[in-house]
Amino acid sequence: MLEFVWNEERMMGVNDRDVRGPERKPPPEKGDAAPAVPSASKERGSDAPSLPASLSHEEMLRYSRHLILPEVSLEGQLKLKAARVLLVGAGGLGAPSGLYLAAAGVGRLGIVDFDVVELTNLHRQITFGTSDIGRSKLEAAAERLRDLNPEINILAHETRLTSENALEILAGYDVIVDGTDNFPARYLINDACVLLGKPDVYGSVFRFQGQASVFGFANGPCYRCLYPEPPPPGGAPSCAEAGVLGVLPGIIGSIQVAETIKLILGAGEILAGRLLLVDALKMTFRELRVRKNPACPVCGPGKTIRKLVDYETFCGARGQPVEASTAIPEISPRDLKTRIDAGENIFLLDVREPREYEICHIGGYLIPLAEIPTRVGELNPSRDTVVYCRRGERSAAAVAFLKRAGFSRVRNLRGGLLAWAEDVDPTLPRY
Ligand SMILES: [Zn+2]
Numbered sequence: 001m002l003e004f005v006w007n008e009e010r011m012m013g014v015n016d017r018d019v020r021g022p023e024r025k026p027p028p029e030k031g032d033a034a035p036a037v038p039s040a041s042k043e044r045g046s047d048a049p050s051l052p053a054s055l056s057h058e059e060m061l062r063y064s065r066h067l068i069l070p071e072v073s074l075e076g077q078l079k080l081k082a083a084r085v086l087l088v089g090a091g092g093l094g095a096p097s098g099l100y101l102a103a104a105g106v107g108r109l110g111i112v113d114f115d116v117v118e119l120t121n122l123h124r125q126i127t128f129g130t131s132d133i134g135r136s137k138l139e140a141a142a143e144r145l146r147d148l149n150p151e152i153n154i155l156a157h158e159t160r161l162t163s164e165n166a167l168e169i170l171a172g173y174d175v176i177v178d179g180t181d182n183f184p185a186r187y188l189i190n191d192a193c194v195l196l197g198k199p200d201v202y203g204s205v206f207r208f209q210g211q212a213s214v215f216g217f218a219n220g221p222c223y224r225c226l227y228p229e230p231p232p233p234g235g236a237p238s239c240a241e242a243g244v245l246g247v248l249p250g251i252i253g254s255i256q257v258a259e260t261i262k263l264i265l266g267a268g269e270i271l272a273g274r275l276l277l278v279d280a281l282k283m284t285f286r287e288l289r290v291r292k293n294p295a296c297p298v299c300g301p302g303k304t305i306r307k308l309v310d311y312e313t314f315c316g317a318r319g320q321p322v323e324a325s326t327a328i329p330e331i332s333p334r335d336l337k338t339r340i341d342a343g344e345n346i347f348l349l350d351v352r353e354p355r356e357y358e359i360c361h362i363g364g365y366l367i368p369l370a371e372i373p374t375r376v377g378e379l380n381p382s383r384d385t386v387v388y389c390r391r392g393e394r395s396a397a398a399v400a401f402l403k404r405a406g407f408s409r410v411r412n413l414r415g416g417l418l419a420w421a422e423d424v425d426p427t428l429p430r431y
Contacts, residue, residue, distance in 0.1 A: 009139035051078045053106075059151055063105055076103060076265045081151075083264040084108040088161055090190055091115065092139040092244070093203045094179030095125040096253035097260075101177070102152055104261055109145065110155040110173055114139045118430075124246040161185060161307035166192040175260050177201045179253065181239065184232040184311035190215055190223035191308055194298050198270075201259050203252040206236075208245050208281040210252040212288065214259050217272035225293035225300075226275065230315040230324070241394065248280050289424040328396045329403075330414040331386055333423045348381065349387045351398045356390065359428040362420060369394045372401055381407045388413035388420070390431070 019420065055063070055077060066072040066080075083104045087094050090113040101109055117125075117132045118138055131138040138156045145154055157169055160181075170176055170192050176206075178189045178200055186202070193200035193216045200215040202223060215222045230236075255276065262268040263371050275288045300303040300416065331339075339346060350357060350364030355365050371388070379385065387395040392415045399412045421428040 032277060051082050051287060054078070055081070055284075056151075059105070059260070062149070062151065066104070071267045072265060076267070079264050080105045080261065080264075081107040083175070084110070084173040085175045085177060085260055085264075086110040086112065086170060087177045087178035087179055088112045088142045089181065089187065090125075090127065091121065091179065092124050092181060092239070092249035093253040093256065094177075095127040095141070095180055096125055096250045097177050097203075098141055098145055098253060099148065099255050099258040102154070104148045104257070104319050105149065106152060106260075106264070108153045108155065108167070108173075110157060111138055111141060112157040112159065112161050112169065113141070114158055114160050118239075124244065124249050126250065151219070157284070161188060163188060163310060166308060167196065170198060172195055173198070175199050175201060175263050177205065177256050177260055179256075183236070183315040186223060187230070188308065188311045191298050191305060194222050195307070199263055199270075201256045201263070203256045205241055205244050205248045205252055206239070208248065208279060210278040210280070212252055212255045212259070212271060212276045212278070213265070213274060214272040217263070217270055218274040220300045221290045221292040222296060224298050225296045226290050228293065228296070241378065241390070245280055248278075251278060251280065328399050329411045331411045332414050333420040335425045336386055336413060336420075339404050345384065347380070347383045347385045349395075350386055351387055351394050351397070352389050356431070359431050360417065362388070362417065362425075362428070364388060368399055372398050376405055379407070381405070383409065385410040386413050387411070390416050390417055391418055392416035 003099070020273055022414070026130075042105075048200065053368045059077075060067065062144070063077050066077050069076075072080075083106050085108070087098055087099055087109065090111050091100060094111070094113070098111060099108070100176075113136075117128045117137055118137050119133055122128060122133075124128065127141045128135075136158065138158050141269065142154045142156050145152075154275075155313055159165060160168075161169065168189055170189075176189060176193050176198055178186060179206075180186060180189065181204070187203075190200055190202075197216070199213075199217045200223065202251070203212045203217055204210065214220075215225070231235050256277075259271050262270060273290055273292075275290050276286065277286045279286075294300050295302070297303055348362065348364035349368040350366045351372065353368050354366065365378075367378065379402070381402075385402070387402070387410060388400045389395040389398075392412060395416060397411045399410050402410045415422070417428060418430060421430050
């Protein structure tokens with residue numbers, strides 16, 4: 001569950017300069033205003049369904065507020081009805097996106113997901129209700145969206161999108177909406193979209209910050225043009241570790257739907273060649289120009305990627321902690337409890353943030369992971385030490401650091417406090 005932490009310095013390096021502010025759009029390129037998707041194009045692809053003849057009276061009523069917009073009108077609503085949109089991920093971004101795409105009358109809405117609904121999803125994934133906990137997200141979302149709009153077709157792809165199935169699944173759609181939250185999936189979707197010539201409507205959220213753009217539109221830049229490489233280890237904590245404001249994916253997901261609808265209608269100015277940065281804490285919307293990278297390995301003239309690659313490996317080399325968990329000495333929650341109960345003198349180190357400590361703790365000495373290097377002098381290298389965090393990932397990074405710093409008797413609490421709550425103390429609050 002990774003979310004993107006954008007790196008402005010690196011982005012500036014890639015894209016030369018910041019052109020923030022209104023009306024600073026890139027110079028128009030050939031075909032920039034042209035409709036991007038087959039269902040909106042005069043030269044509709046042979047695989048694209050033809051525009052329906054008209055709408056039923058009930059559909060006229062349902063979409064009446066669209067129909068009276070000159071930019072939509074009956075013709076635009078028919079384009080929406082003929083459109084085929086694939087939503088990858090039914091979670092944070094996918095929940096609001098799915099609702100608005102269905103409400104807008106997108107005729108064929110595909111959803112790819114393989115997850116189940118959890119209680120921690122509900123503060124932002126508004127498709128789901130409390131009674132859906134434990135259900136397949138795909139099943140729960142399809143039911144909700146069919147209730148919202150029974151006029152549309154919803155296709156459920158209950159699978160993980162992979163290099164093996166992506167081209168086949170994406171081929172059946174005109175626009176791809178990226179509602180995923182991890183780097184392998186983002187690079188996979190980008191590359192598949194570039195290879196197939198389909199627009200990739202991108203969004204990501206992190207704490208109070210969000211991003212949106214449209215990649216691969218009208219020969220514009222792609223995700224790799226903006227981010228040639230996944231972030232370095234530790235550069236992108238997940239939403240589960242870092243948190244996210246619940247409404248933020250609603251804002252970003254809605255922006256993704258607005259762009260998708262414009263792509264289908266062939267209307268307005270598409271968010272291509274521009275990266276929208278939303279800061280919900282300051283409530284600012286800024287825009288950065290994104291240029292096509294001539295050295296881009298997937299969309300540049302000297303492209304080297306001509307088929308999908310192994311994205312887990314590509315991102316794992318940079319996106320995972322330096323040392324694999326197998327190299328980190330661990331202790332299970334039950335073993336730790338047994339040793340504590342036996343009176344062993346074990347020093348517990350908690351590497352979470354103070355606000356997490358307030359929620360729950362098991363008596364550890366608190367030093368947030370980021371402060372370990374500067375506060376390592378507070379710790380005794382010869383003492384039996386067990387490091388813990390919420391899930392065991394940050395603590396594994398801390399153990400790796402402490403081992404390099406000469407701590408020989410330091411171990412990671414496997415599975416963190418979540419595992420402790422599961423196996424030792426069910427009264428410990430989980431978050
Ligand atoms: Zn590119």
